[in-house]
Amino acid sequence: MKLYIYEHCPFCTRARLALGVKNIPYETVVVMEGDAETPTRLIGKKAVPILERPDGSHMGESLDIVHFIDQLDTPMFDGPANEALDAWGTDAWRLGLKLFIPRFTKAQFAELATPQAREAYRLREEKAFGDLEALLADSAALIAEMNVKLKVLSGLLGEHEFSGISDIKLWPILRSLSIVKGLEFPPAVLGYMETIEKAAGVNLLFDQAM
Structure with a gap:
């Protein structure tokens, strides 16, 4: 199977995580930012992740x-969701x-390897989120707010280990x-993050922290 991704994309990470923790072999194909042709040819729109299934067909939408x-082997993610973790994720996302x-x-991601790709990405995100430099300038206040949320998450995790779809999200x-x-x-x-990093073989981004 092939998985078409952006390395930075959290939705792509869901699929990478599922494949990794289930030890299912797959080939990674990075789609360059600004390349609308490839995903549109495969699934009819510019979106990732895209999975090429064993029969050669393609599908999108991360949770699908x-x-x-x-379903390829013994299911791991079909149990009940952890509502508290899901609620935390929804609250922290914005x-x-x-x-x-x-x-x-x-940052350094394969899909941003050319100046043209990086600029295409910057313009896309600026259209969605406004002045990105202004957001960076507001980092101190935003970080302080997120640190409070991370303390709340710590209480929710406790001794929690990877167990299902809520962890995938x-x-x-x-x-x-x-x-x-x-x-x-x-x-x-941090322990939760690092344990899953090792189990899935998907890297955290601490080495690029800025």
Whole structure:
């Protein structure tokens, strides 16, 4: 199977995470930013992730891909959701975007390897989120707000280990936040992040923190 992704994309990370923790072999294909032709040819629109299934057909939508992957062998992600973790992710998402999106535009990802691709991405995100430099300038206040939320998450995680679909949705948010220098990840949160990183073989972004 092939998985078409952007390396930075949290939705792509969901699919990578599912494949990784289930030890299902796959080939990664990075789609360059600004390349609308490839995804449109495969699924009819510019969107990733895209999974090429064993029969050669293609599918999009991250959670649909996760469900398909899960049915290839003994299901791991078909149990009840953890409502508290889901609620935390929903609450933290909008704030998180303000922190990690401006940093993504400056980071080293394969899909941004050319000046043209990086500029296409910057323009796309600026259209969605406004002045990215203004968001960076507001980092201190945004980081302080997110640090409070991370303390709340620590209490929710406790001794929680990877167990289902809620982790598939939560971990990519935390991976995205790992690019934000100054965030304080409590031990329970950091341990959770690192344990899943090793299990899935998908890197956190602390080495690019800014």
